[in-house]
Amino acid sequence: MMVDTSTSPIVDVHCHPFVNQGELTPNQFADLVSFPGGSLEFMAEGGVDVNDDLIDELQGVRRDVVYFRYLLHQLANFFDCEPHLELIVKERNKAIQNYAGYVKNLYADCNLTTLIADFGYPNDPSVDKAQFTKDMPVEVIPIYRIEPLIAELLEADIGWDEFRLRYDDALARALEHEGYRGLKSIIAYRTGLDISPLSRSPDQGLKALDAIRRGTGDQATKKLRDHLLCRALELCMEHNLPMQIHTGLGDFEVNLVLCRPALLMDLLRFPTFRACRVLLVHSGYPYHTEAGYLANVLPRVYCDVSEGIPFAAHAARRIYAETLEMAPLSKVVYGSDGFALPEINYIGAKLGKTALAQALEDLVNDGMLSQDEAQDAAGLILAGNARRLYGLD
Numbered sequence: 001m002m003v004d005t006s007t008s009p010i011v012d013v014h015c016h017p018f019v020n021q022g023e024l025t026p027n028q029f030a031d032l033v034s035f036p037g038g039s040l041e042f043m044a045e046g047g048v049d050v051n052d053d054l055i056d057e058l059q060g061v062r063r064d065v066v067y068f069r070y071l072l073h074q075l076a077n078f079f080d081c082e083p084h085l086e087l088i089v090k091e092r093n094k095a096i097q098n099y100a101g102y103v104k105n106l107y108a109d110c111n112l113t114t115l116i117a118d119f120g121y122p123n124d125p126s127v128d129k130a131q132f133t134k135d136m137p138v139e140v141i142p143i144y145r146i147e148p149l150i151a152e153l154l155e156a157d158i159g160w161d162e163f164r165l166r167y168d169d170a171l172a173r174a175l176e177h178e179g180y181r182g183l184k185s186i187i188a189y190r191t192g193l194d195i196s197p198l199s200r201s202p203d204q205g206l207k208a209l210d211a212i213r214r215g216t217g218d219q220a221t222k223k224l225r226d227h228l229l230c231r232a233l234e235l236c237m238e239h240n241l242p243m244q245i246h247t248g249l250g251d252f253e254v255n256l257v258l259c260r261p262a263l264l265m266d267l268l269r270f271p272t273f274r275a276c277r278v279l280l281v282h283s284g285y286p287y288h289t290e291a292g293y294l295a296n297v298l299p300r301v302y303c304d305v306s307e308g309i310p311f312a313a314h315a316a317r318r319i320y321a322e323t324l325e326m327a328p329l330s331k332v333v334y335g336s337d338g339f340a341l342p343e344i345n346y347i348g349a350k351l352g353k354t355a356l357a358q359a360l361e362d363l364v365n366d367g368m369l370s371q372d373e374a375q376d377a378a379g380l381i382l383a384g385n386a387r388r389l390y391g392l393d
């Protein structure tokens with residue numbers, strides 16, 4: 001007997017919308033399907049000449065990552081061709097002539113049934129909520145990211161009373177009337193996760209915005225962002241919906257020192273916020289054991305294993321195993337962080353299933369779980385836990 005995840009449905013708890021990119025060259029495909037960062041623009045901003053040598057160098061960076069090789073092998077199986085990028089892209093360009101049918105076949109092949117999508121990235125008006133929902137052959141559940149709203153309000157010439165009113169109104173509208181099923185914050189990309197729960201005081205918002213407007217510094221932007229995150233948690237509690245907080249790895253802009261889940265301890269154990277359901281996005285990888293610990297000691301904290309799966313490739317089995325050292329089986333949730341192309345969600349699902357079966361089998365072999373418990377846990381982690389957390393049934 002083995003843990004069998006092959007037929008389990010999958011809810012992808014954290015990903016982003018995308019549009020049909022049309023036919024692609026091998027380089028374009030590699031750029032879009034790889035982990036974000038390291039683009040030509042990125043190097044050009046650093047004063048590096050953009051020429052064929054640089055293009056080759058960056059393609060090497062993308063194609064020599066284990067994740068990318070795994071992706072080629074999986075897609076070669078899907079298309080029934082040799083695992084060479086050029087052949088796969090050729091097959092793909094044929095397949096996307098019927099884009100809807102192609103995405104449908106991909107997602108049927110891994111039984112991906114639901115995408116819980118953060119529409120705050122990409123920040124691109126062409127990626128429309130209604131259009132993406134219509135394009136996808138599976139259920140789409142939208143999540144609202146608070147940072148674009150904060151940026152918009154900071155640009156507006158308004159005082160604190162107006163700022164606060166517009167912030168609350170926009171979030172309440174998103175949750176009550178626009179179909180969003182929760183909020184998301186990437187404050188780890190901005191000012192970090194070391195957030196005092198006392199930031200919830202409205203006076204902190206007032207003082208911080210005033211200091212920003214007058215340019216007097218004193219960590220004003222951090223204080224404002226900390227306050228607004230506290231307010232978002234309160235709104236999630238009022239609407240009985242979960243909050244996603246980015247922890248751990250991200251693109252080159254992330255504050256990799258101040259993204260550790262452990263930094264959230266003060267905030268999330270504070271009595272005011274204990275009722276909030278909080279999903280630690282990426283399970284804080286590479287600090288995923290900290291996320292697992294928080295999910296153990298704080299009853300409403302959850303771990304989402306996205307982005308480490310699939311981009312950290314063979315770490316997938318270890319991410320599950322180490323997150324589950326402390327996190328309850330009912331609080332670990334599968335996700336991919338797919339974006340840009342439908343293949344990332346597909347590869348995440350493939351790897352997410354295989355690695356989970358391996359991690360759970362290890363627990364059966366070690367006498368930690370029975371076969372039945374492991375099989376049940378697989379269903380929960382791949383779909384059941386997310387469906388319960390987001391009230392999807």
Ligand SMILES: [Zn+2]
Pocket residue numbers: 014015016118337
């Ligand atoms: Zn993401």
